[in-house]
Amino acid sequence: MDDSRKSVKDRIVSAAWDLFYEKGYDDTTVDDIIRLSNTSKGSFYYYFDGKDALLNTLSTVLDEHYKTLREELSPEMDHFEQLMFLNYKAHSFMENSIKVDLLASLYSTQLISKGDRSLLDQNREYYKLVASIIEEGQKAGEINDSKSVSELVKYYSLCERALVTDWCLNRGSYSLAEYSKEYMPVMMNRFKEKRDS
Missing domain, CATH: 1.10.10.60 (Homeodomain-like)
Structure with missing residues (x-):
């Protein structure tokens, strides 16, 4: 913007x-x-109140990026591919825009926070975007509907957080984006609707 x-x-x-x-x-x-x-x-x-208060704005920064990514989603991709594109681009952004030690600190503060956990706020652009892709994917028969949209959104975000957490634990010793590109489809594969050939 x-x-x-x-x-x-x-x-x-x-x-x-x-x-x-x-x-x-x-x-x-x-x-x-x-x-x-x-x-x-x-x-x-x-x-x-001070600089520390800005640490809770990570979700705002990420959501600005998701707004941009929404515009980049190609209608040529099926909805499962859109989810994988979103994951790859988001993790590329994190890898290239947020230092791993800061990201690790932010994740740890979310774990011990007694107040709001901004990364889990379901009103975020992130959750709305992922939910809309999954819902459309289920309607188009590209994502199976054995689970509800909200359950799949929760699982998708859990997988993303797991990848980011491991990357932080390894102090950014490998590419988050490339690792996610390889393993996020594996983690999500059971929800990809199998097409008859």
Whole structure:
């Protein structure tokens, strides 16, 4: 999205994550974020208590990416292929835009959080997009309907998180995107509708 069309909050979030990747979380200051986002200190503190509060915005950053990916989905692909494309592109984005140590920290904070777990928020763009692809895939006979849409969404997201968690545990020693490209279809294969030849 063009920066001029982003809300002040979105500009702050976007700038913060660019800086976290470029400089690292510890070396990024609130002043750096304000400068890059072209906002004010008042605006920053209106939305966030401090830099730590931005860690919970990972789901916002990812959902902005999913909005872009929605536009890239080709009608030439069947719905199972769309899910695999989505997984590959999302994991490519994570691998290339979020440092593995920061991603690992974020996942661990979601595990111990007593409040909302933003990554599990079913109102996220991510869950809506995956659900719509699965629902359309079931209608088209490309994804089997032995399980409900919500059960398949839960399983799909569980598989994605498992791949990301293993990548973090291995400190990014292999390509998340390429590993996902190879193994996500294996993990999801039982839900791919088998066509009669």
